[in-house]
Amino acid sequence: MRVPPGVSASDFAEAIKQFQEAVGKEWVFTSAEDVALYRDAYSPLMGEPNELVASAAVAPDGVEQVQKVVKIANRYKIPIYPVSTGKNLGYGGSAPVLSGSVVLDLKRMNRILEVNERNAYALVEPGVSYFDLYRYIQEKGLKLWVDVPDPGWGSPIGNSLDRGGGYLMPQYRNHFDSHCGMEVVLANGEVMRTGMGALPAAQTWQEYKSGFGPWIDGMFSQSNFGVVTKMGFWLMPEPDAYLSGTVIVPRHDDLIPLVNTLNYLENTRVTNGMPDLASPLLGIPMLSEFAARFDQGATPFDRPQDAELTALIAKAGGNMSPELDDYAQKKGIGYWSCKLSFYGATKANAANWAYAKEKFSAIPGVKFEEGDVYKLPLTAEQREKVHKPQFGIPSLAMFSIGARSAMNPEPSTGHMWFSPIIPRTGEAIFEANRVFAQAAKELGLPFLNFNLPSTYWERAFIFIFAFPVVKDIETNKKNVASFRKLIQVAADHGWGEYRTAPVFQDAIMNTYSFNNHALLHFHETVKDAIDPNGILSAGRYGIWPKHVREAKS
Amino acid sequence: MKNARVGLLLALSLMITAPAFAAPDQDQIEKGHKVYDKWCFPCHGTGLGKPGTDSLAARGQKPAVLEERTDLTVPAIKTFVRHGVLFMPMFRKTEVSDADLDAIAAYLTRNNKP
Numbered sequence A: 001m002r003v004p005p006g007v008s009a010s011d012f013a014e015a016i017k018q019f020q021e022a023v024g025k026e027w028v029f030t031s032a033e034d035v036a037l038y039r040d041a042y043s044p045l046m047g048e049p050n051e052l053v054a055s056a057a058v059a060p061d062g063v064e065q066v067q068k069v070v071k072i073a074n075r076y077k078i079p080i081y082p083v084s085t086g087k088n089l090g091y092g093g094s095a096p097v098l099s100g101s102v103v104l105d106l107k108r109m110n111r112i113l114e115v116n117e118r119n120a121y122a123l124v125e126p127g128v129s130y131f132d133l134y135r136y137i138q139e140k141g142l143k144l145w146v147d148v149p150d151p152g153w154g155s156p157i158g159n160s161l162d163r164g165g166g167y168l169m170p171q172y173r174n175h176f177d178s179h180c181g182m183e184v185v186l187a188n189g190e191v192m193r194t195g196m197g198a199l200p201a202a203q204t205w206q207e208y209k210s211g212f213g214p215w216i217d218g219m220f221s222q223s224n225f226g227v228v229t230k231m232g233f234w235l236m237p238e239p240d241a242y243l244s245g246t247v248i249v250p251r252h253d254d255l256i257p258l259v260n261t262l263n264y265l266e267n268t269r270v271t272n273g274m275p276d277l278a279s280p281l282l283g284i285p286m287l288s289e290f291a292a293r294f295d296q297g298a299t300p301f302d303r304p305q306d307a308e309l310t311a312l313i314a315k316a317g318g319n320m321s322p323e324l325d326d327y328a329q330k331k332g333i334g335y336w337s338c339k340l341s342f343y344g345a346t347k348a349n350a351a352n353w354a355y356a357k358e359k360f361s362a363i364p365g366v367k368f369e370e371g372d373v374y375k376l377p378l379t380a381e382q383r384e385k386v387h388k389p390q391f392g393i394p395s396l397a398m399f400s401i402g403a404r405s406a407m408n409p410e411p412s413t414g415h416m417w418f419s420p421i422i423p424r425t426g427e428a429i430f431e432a433n434r435v436f437a438q439a440a441k442e443l444g445l446p447f448l449n450f451n452l453p454s455t456y457w458e459r460a461f462i463f464i465f466a467f468p469v470v471k472d473i474e475t476n477k478k479n480v481a482s483f484r485k486l487i488q489v490a491a492d493h494g495w496g497e498y499r500t501a502p503v504f505q506d507a508i509m510n511t512y513s514f515n516n517h518a519l520l521h522f523h524e525t526v527k528d529a530i531d532p533n534g535i536l537s538a539g540r541y542g543i544w545p546k547h548v549r550e551a552k553s
Numbered sequence B: 001m002k003n004a005r006v007g008l009l010l011a012l013s014l015m016i017t018a019p020a021f022a023a024p025d026q027d028q029i030e031k032g033h034k035v036y037d038k039w040c041f042p043c044h045g046t047g048l049g050k051p052g053t054d055s056l057a058a059r060g061q062k063p064a065v066l067e068e069r070t071d072l073t074v075p076a077i078k079t080f081v082r083h084g085v086l087f088m089p090m091f092r093k094t095e096v097s098d099a100d101l102d103a104i105a106a107y108l109t110r111n112n113k114p
């Protein structure tokens, strides 16, 4: 049996025995075969000696059991690593950051404690998946939508603690922002509730976020300060109707006013669904076109183009080129497009779309395409063709981006996401493309010539690149090295990642270094104070306990 | 990519050399169907946006839907579920327990010729 670093074999054996007493023998996994199920299936270090792996796993079934496990871990200084549903594929899976940690698998804590239809919120345990919550709401016939990320088998708690995102209205899309109230088991085993939950007779734990005094919820996301055992989330009341429409602009430089107008319309809530940027000219599809593409055996990364266009794009190399503008004009293809979504009353949606068209009409040559109008809920037939998360329906369809297809006969075994945040402007999109195209060329990466950012967040774009993970160790090594270089390139331009896999967490935290790493020093001070033995998720997001920092320096 | 093929060959050989099994009972098959619907259907089901089915279809597998197969064996199913393949990750026992996996295997082999 693998033993956690710095722990004696006898202490570990004793701790395992006590874990078994705490949660039941069958819920402590120690055989090599069972522990291997906690490997990160998409790890770029898969099969290498430095792959991040667990020593054991413990699966409690309630907050009291979590408290017991944490206390035992403290007694024997065992590093433990809590996961909720452990489906963080592309960002680390269910493997720990410090190899040899014991994974605290909270999947069995899967109770939906409350769903309130009238005031639209839920209170859940960590093991509740988006599928579970959706099914529960459907079975009870509640008129509520859950904002889901693409993979529906993750959890509101796990996803939001890693600060993931989804697809409905802006106030729900940012999953951490849409939470309201937490219960946390601290490193000493104490249970704490945040926000209004600190009031013993609280009536509004899931209705008023900040409670009284410092609002500390953010400290439990992308961190290692506690084990979250309950969390509330605001849900979206089912709207009456949905409408979409697409704005198409003809020239390269039109992206700038396109984004400016989009921002205005979003920030004034004229459009309230997730905007969907695309390029008809460059063959960059809208999200809503993915399903049809998958059906044709293509991925969103395939860019079917005629030879003339391919040559022009290659020549431009991610830059503006008058020839591409001319080609778009000649063929009557829009350079950029943005699909807007509206949730609300049928009449209000139509009026908001009409107003949006008025605003975009300031861009010469703009065209509009009417999209879909749905009375909600969707019919079975409509459900089949939409991008389900945009209607609060969990699915696993997005895994098709990596699937075997006619165009991709030897698919990868996983991927890692490089995802820097850039300003929400057209200029920033151009600049990021120029910089990353140049870097990709120097690093020999097969990146596409042009990439459009995702619009999850209200006030900034995320630029997402998927690096493939393959069976070949050398290729993975090369990609990990390139990824590290891109982190630095991005930081040099003032762009930082919003989230990352354990392999890169130190490197990225290191770029958030204003005033000699003042922010990291603050995290470390907190860590040392509330988890003096450093047992919780050592190394997560670059925050290491004192004994590890000292050993390193 | 070579290793992926080796994995596949291994699984195929398991399919061929698997011992004959006792016919599972109906309850077990029904339980397996339920667990399958929860954990496998979103990728291996029928209809648009089923990446497991699409992937197998692209490989030339007929039928591509696991529930329609008559050639899968219990050990092969278990190997895939506990080791994963391509972007299908392995499943932990807190997700699909050994008992659940027995039931899934019973369900997916229900139409096999003895």
Ligand SMILES: Cc1cc2nc3c(=O)[nH]c(=O)nc-3n(C[C@H](O)[C@H](O)[C@H](O)COP(=O)(O)OP(=O)(O)OC[C@H]3O[C@@H](n4cnc5c(N)ncnc54)[C@H](O)[C@@H]3O)c2cc1C
Pocket: A082, A083, A084, A085, A086, A087, A088, A089, A090, A091, A092, A093, A094, A106, A126, A148, A149, A150, A151, A153, A154, A155, A156, A157, A158, A159, A160, A161, A162, A163, A164, A165, A166, A226, A227, A228, A229, A398, A399, A401, A537, A540
């Ligand atoms: C094809 C594909 C598409 C994807 N699309 C999206 C998307 O649209 N949006 C998105 O956000 N992500 C996306 N992802 C990334 C990822 O799959 C999801 O974010 C997923 O929800 C994360 O896994 P999880 O919910 O099981 O969280 P977990 O794995 O349970 O948790 C993530 C991390 O949070 C910490 N943590 C979890 N629970 C606790 C707890 N109770 N206490 C303390 N710490 C805890 C742990 O460090 C853990 O490693 C995608 C991935 C793939 C492969």
